[in-house]
Amino acid sequence: MQRLSIEYSTGTYPILIGQRILSTLKDSLEKEYTSIFVITDENVAEIYLDEVVEHLSDCKVFQYILPAGEASKNIDQYYRLQTAAIEKGLDRNALILALGGGVVGDLAGFVAATFMRGIDYIQIPTTILAHDSSVGGKVAINHEHGKNLIGAFYPPAAVYYDIATLSSLPAKEIRSGYAELVKEGLISGKELFEEMLQVSLVSIKNETLEKHILAGIKVKADIVEADERELGIRSYLNLGHTFAHALEAELGYGVITHGEAVAVGLLFSIHVSEAEFGVELPYDELKSWLEKNNYPLQTITFDPKKIMKRMKSDKKAVRNRIKMVLLKAPGKLLNKELADQKILNYLEIFKERLIK
Structure with missing residues (x-):
C-alpha cells in the first residue's frame, strides 16, 4: 500500500x-x-x-x-x-x-x-x-x-x-478517467505524457494503471500543496476544462462523461495554444490516441456561439472575459485571457478540425 x-x-x-x-x-x-x-x-x-x-x-x-x-x-x-x-x-x-x-x-x-x-x-x-x-x-x-x-x-x-x-468499471468510465490522467501527464511534462499515450485502454495492465494513477495523484498533490485555494498554479489543473465544462452544460449533464468532455477540451487547449504561441504541439498524437481508444470525437457537435457563451459563465472567467490554461510545451503552462472574437474563431476552426 x-x-x-x-x-x-x-x-x-x-x-x-x-x-x-x-x-x-x-x-x-x-x-x-x-x-x-x-x-x-x-x-x-x-x-x-x-x-x-x-x-x-x-x-x-x-x-x-x-x-x-x-x-x-x-x-x-x-x-x-x-x-x-x-x-x-x-x-x-x-x-x-x-x-x-x-x-x-x-x-x-x-x-x-x-x-x-x-x-x-x-x-x-x-x-x-x-x-x-x-x-x-x-x-x-x-x-x-x-x-x-x-x-x-x-x-x-x-x-x-x-x-x-x-x-x-465499464469501458466508458475507463476512458473518462484516463483523460484526466493524460491531462496530468501534459502538466507534468513530455516524458509522462508520451508514456501514457503508449497505453491501450482495452488491454491495460493493473500495474500500469496503478503506476499512472499514482503519478497523476502526485502531480495534483504537489500543485494543491503549493496553491491550496487556486490563487496561482492550481489553475493549471483546469487544463482542458473551460471548454469541457461548457460542452457538458450545453449537451446536458450525463450525455457524455466528464472525462470524454475533458479529452475534447485538451485538444481545444492545444489547438488554441498552437495558434497563440506559434508552436507545434502534440495535437495529432493526442487525437490519434483518443480515436484508437474510442473516445467519441466524431459524434460530438456543438454551436461555437453557444459554447462561447457557456465559457464566459465559467467560474474562471474574469471581467466576463474567457480565461484559459494554455501550453507552450508539455510541462510549460500559463493562463491567458482571450477576446470573444478570438475564441469564436478558434471554436469554428476547431469544430472542423475535430472531425477530420
Missing part, C-alpha cells in the same frame, strides 16, 4: 492507495465518530456498499443511495441529503463516507462542508476519474448555467483509493 500526505493551511490528510484496502478502513480511522453516513450511488451500492458497511459493523452506520450520473449533482439532491443527515441524527462528531466516483465525492463533500458548518468526510473513490476529484478538497454541485458553480474548498479527513474497485 502506498501512502501520501497532503498538507494544507490547517493540517494534513493521508491518501492511501493499494489493492483491497477497504477492509482496513475502520482500523485506519484516526478518531471515533458518533455515527457514519455512507453516501453512494445505485451502481456502486450494488457492488461495494455491503462490503463497506460490513467492515464498519461496530459503528452506527446510515446509508443513502443516489441515482447514478452527473444529473444527481444538483441542489435538490443536496437538500435531500441534508434532510436525511438531520433526520438520522448526525451531529458535529459524525463522519460522511463518499463511496463512488466524482459525482458522489463532490456532492457528499459539499454536504459535509455545510452540514452544521462542517463535519469530517472521507473520500473512497471507485473510478479512475475520481483520482483527480477526490484529492484537493474542491467540493461542489452544478447549476443549470454551469458546472461546479456552487461549492467550497473543504479538505477530506482522508482518501482511501482501493485499486481493486476499478476492475468493475
Whole structure:
C-alpha cells in the first residue's frame, strides 16, 4: 500500500492507495465518530456498499443511495441529503463516507462542508476519474448555467483509493478517467505524457494503471500543496476544462462523461495554444490516441456561439472575459485571457478540425 500526505493551511490528510484496502478502513480511522453516513450511488451500492458497511459493523452506520450520473449533482439532491443527515441524527462528531466516483465525492463533500458548518468526510473513490476529484478538497454541485458553480474548498479527513474497485468499471468510465490522467501527464511534462499515450485502454495492465494513477495523484498533490485555494498554479489543473465544462452544460449533464468532455477540451487547449504561441504541439498524437481508444470525437457537435457563451459563465472567467490554461510545451503552462472574437474563431476552426 502506498501512502501520501497532503498538507494544507490547517493540517494534513493521508491518501492511501493499494489493492483491497477497504477492509482496513475502520482500523485506519484516526478518531471515533458518533455515527457514519455512507453516501453512494445505485451502481456502486450494488457492488461495494455491503462490503463497506460490513467492515464498519461496530459503528452506527446510515446509508443513502443516489441515482447514478452527473444529473444527481444538483441542489435538490443536496437538500435531500441534508434532510436525511438531520433526520438520522448526525451531529458535529459524525463522519460522511463518499463511496463512488466524482459525482458522489463532490456532492457528499459539499454536504459535509455545510452540514452544521462542517463535519469530517472521507473520500473512497471507485473510478479512475475520481483520482483527480477526490484529492484537493474542491467540493461542489452544478447549476443549470454551469458546472461546479456552487461549492467550497473543504479538505477530506482522508482518501482511501482501493485499486481493486476499478476492475468493475465499464469501458466508458475507463476512458473518462484516463483523460484526466493524460491531462496530468501534459502538466507534468513530455516524458509522462508520451508514456501514457503508449497505453491501450482495452488491454491495460493493473500495474500500469496503478503506476499512472499514482503519478497523476502526485502531480495534483504537489500543485494543491503549493496553491491550496487556486490563487496561482492550481489553475493549471483546469487544463482542458473551460471548454469541457461548457460542452457538458450545453449537451446536458450525463450525455457524455466528464472525462470524454475533458479529452475534447485538451485538444481545444492545444489547438488554441498552437495558434497563440506559434508552436507545434502534440495535437495529432493526442487525437490519434483518443480515436484508437474510442473516445467519441466524431459524434460530438456543438454551436461555437453557444459554447462561447457557456465559457464566459465559467467560474474562471474574469471581467466576463474567457480565461484559459494554455501550453507552450508539455510541462510549460500559463493562463491567458482571450477576446470573444478570438475564441469564436478558434471554436469554428476547431469544430472542423475535430472531425477530420
